[in-house]
């Protein structure tokens with residue numbers, strides 16, 4: 021990487037600067053345009069009748085009264101939609117042997133979780149649609165319900181998908197090195213079984229979609245609150261048989277997604293079909309209760325793991341079994357096995373040991389599907405690894421910092437391949453550990469902890485190192501046959517008045533995509549960012565690309581913008597050189613002016629070049645064709661993923677009388693490569709950590725024995741609120757990736773990846789004087805009291 | 812035209828006329844008795860800056876000012892608000908009363924998706940009109956009914972804190 025990119029004293033150097041997001045002003049004024057706000061002429065509203073049973077046969081559906089209600093335009097069942105929509109299956113080829121039953125927008129003969137949509141009503145208002153739902157009668161015949169992992173795995177137990185031998189969705193194994201020998205020769209072995217509850221995204225804006233099919237034009241337009249408009253363009257086209265060029269998906273402002281809104285939902289597919297059947301726009305916005313029972317959930321793992329160490333505390337091996345239950349189907353098109361796959365591959369990632377064995381078993385059950393949600397698999401792999409490391413440290417009498425310092429891959433030892441087979445380009449665990457020790461004032465915290473213990477106050481300190489997967493290549497989905505792009509595209513124009521318009525395939529969910537893209541374009545071209553207009557999220561306008569997920573917006577989208585801008589700059593300077601009778605290499609652009617490269621003496625505004633090229637091309641030398649629009653695609657090459665790393669620390673207090681935990685302060689040292697906008701990176705970290713703290717302490721989708729979600733409302737499902745959340749101290753180490761010019765990697769998952777591990781270690785640290793331990797997340801007061809044998 | 816069949820109308824079609832002063836202007840609308848204030852504001856009056864996140868008083872996305880106080884518009888029927896003076900994010904923006912809060916939220920990036928933001932601003936405005944110099948603890952406490960999934964809250968607390976200090980120093984926050 022050349023130095024100028026980081027030097028902030030160069031003119032127009034915006035990469036690396038904390039600039040506020042220009043598009044945030046609209047949102048602050050209440051002028052956001054969310055899909056839930058959208059109203060189109062002749063628009064109708066859909067509502068869904070949902071199954072009260074977790075597993076049942078649909079015997080009959082009587083919709084007569086509902087159809088007769090005034091204001092009702094359509095009542096549609098599974099059979100009605102199956103006539104126009106082809107089924108989908110949530111499997112990918114590179115997950116060998118995985119199975120999942122075909123899915124339709126609405127079920128035809130069987131429901132497989134409580135809350136599954138069964139019948140759709142389209143009416144003039146949502147209220148009328150809901151009135152009509154009450155008039156529908158469905159006769160069900162109960163089938164045996166499979167709720168927990170153990171009963172789902174029982175041989176000869178009830179099977180969810182008829183025709184399959186058991187409830188197994190997928191199995192996978194890894195076996196590297198000599199694990200048995202390592203355990204046989206180990207001085208110390210630590211072992212534990214961990215459970216991770218289900219939780220869910222709880223975006224503040226629920227899922228929202230408006231489908232608008234125009235039969236005259238044969239054109240489908242879908243306003244879809246999603247991260248991935250291109251993926252949905254492809255899916256709507258293929259499943260409804262509409263040519264791709266006649267499907268337009270527009271993803272405008274979105275009230276949070278975090279991975280949840282990039283999956284196919286049955287209701288969303290149904291709404292598209294309903295609009296096709298009616299030839300009118302149809303809107304559906306999930307209410308909060310519907311969100312809880314139909315949005316994907318995440319986690320739900322039970323992990324048994326052991327770690328072998330030698331007498332000095334060197335980690336020798338890990339052996340892991342991950343069982344995870346994913347609902348009745350695997351989610352489409354990204355599947356429900358990626359999380360488990362990442363759990364077994366991220367285990368032990370920061371450390372040097374080479375012997376590793378893991379089994380993954382992914383199981384079906386009668387609950388709503390799980391799938392990718394922020395930090396997929398990371399919190400589980402991190403919590404298991406880091407807790408075992410702490411258990412080993414206490415067995416060996418080592419400090420948590422010391423055992424990690426001893427075992428992390430050294431900063432100067434890269435490139436490296438992990439015991440699980442991931443290839444790391446360059447990570448900085450040692451630097452991060454050192455920095456965390458400083459910013460936490462670790463010794464001070466320990467002294468205070470000892471002091472307070474004398475007075476019956478139980479504080480805990482926990483740390484957790486982590487590795488995060490970012491910038492995924494086609495190895496992630498493409499190789500499995502999914503039409504999910506790992507490249508991005510940008511179209512960049514110099515407008516007639518000398519401004520720049522950038523249409524790019526990465527999308528905005530509030531993390532600041534548009535801001536960083538404008539910074540990169542402005543920086544690379546040489547003008548102020550306010551003269552760069554970034555346009556995202558419309559398949560009719562922006563070029564095809566992967567969009568924003570799995571931490572790829574800055575790394576891949578940013579590089580796309582950088583390369584496109586360099587292309588546009590070359591073209592501008594070529595025309596400038598002709599006009600000024602100079603060599604292009606003798607010229608540069610600063611603040612929107614072409615200048616002499618050496619002296620920076622202004623020669624000609626780029627607006628003047630645009631004016632001449634667009635309106636007075638007759639004055640250019642014959643044969644000149646000015647190319648002031650550039651299109652450019654970029655697909656990551658080199659390493660299949662750009663891994664990032666970091667370490668978190670947490671200080672908390674456990675009330676041993678009530679079991680309540682108060683997080684006092686949280687710390688993170690993070691290395692996401694080149695930082696484009698430090699403020700936005702810090703806000704990603706803070707938001708991610710708080711999501712991780714929610715998972716660690718509060719959030720769990722609780723089910724009854726009959727498969728009913730017991731706490732599906734915002735009053736019953738606990739989310740982190742301002743009162744319970746700590747201030748968060750942040751520091752950075754920067755190890756850019758050499759795979760791109762920009763050098764940026766992702767940062768969206770880092771906060772969530774290690775927060776629960778950190779809290780788990782801190783709570784166990786606090787409980788150490790009692791000999792009590794916790795191995796289950798979320799760490800509720802009841803679990804704390806149980807561990808203390810007070811409940 | 813004759814032939815309109817009166818039996819097609821039933822009670823659920825009955826609407827009630829309500830009048831409010833919304834963002835400084837008198838408005839009247841016909842609402843169904845079961846319609847909540849948030850739905851009336853968003854649908855009939857097209858004031859979509861007020862959001863609905865839970866419709867049960869738990870998330871704060873729907874907060875508006877009603878007769879000068881922050882109120883959950885999801886917990887109130889539109890008919891109950893008949894005769895009230897209501898200010899939504901749109902009106903508070905236009906009048907400039909929260910301009911300093913908005914600028915500080917922007918400067919510190921105290922929002923990501925922005926869905927919680929109108930409710931946060933209404934609540935922050937309420938807090939600062941009650942308590943001139945709240946502590947960070949008091950700010951967090953006041954926001955304890957405002958859910959934000961994106962930010963982690965710290966920047967929001969920082970922004971309100973900075974505005975409180977700037978206001979009490981007599982200048983505007985910058």
Ligand code: FES
Nearest residue numbers: 864866868871885
């Ligand atoms: S929508 Fe009113 S508090 Fe959530």
Ligand code: FES
Nearest residue numbers: 923925927959961
């Ligand atoms: S900014 Fe997204 S919910 Fe607060």
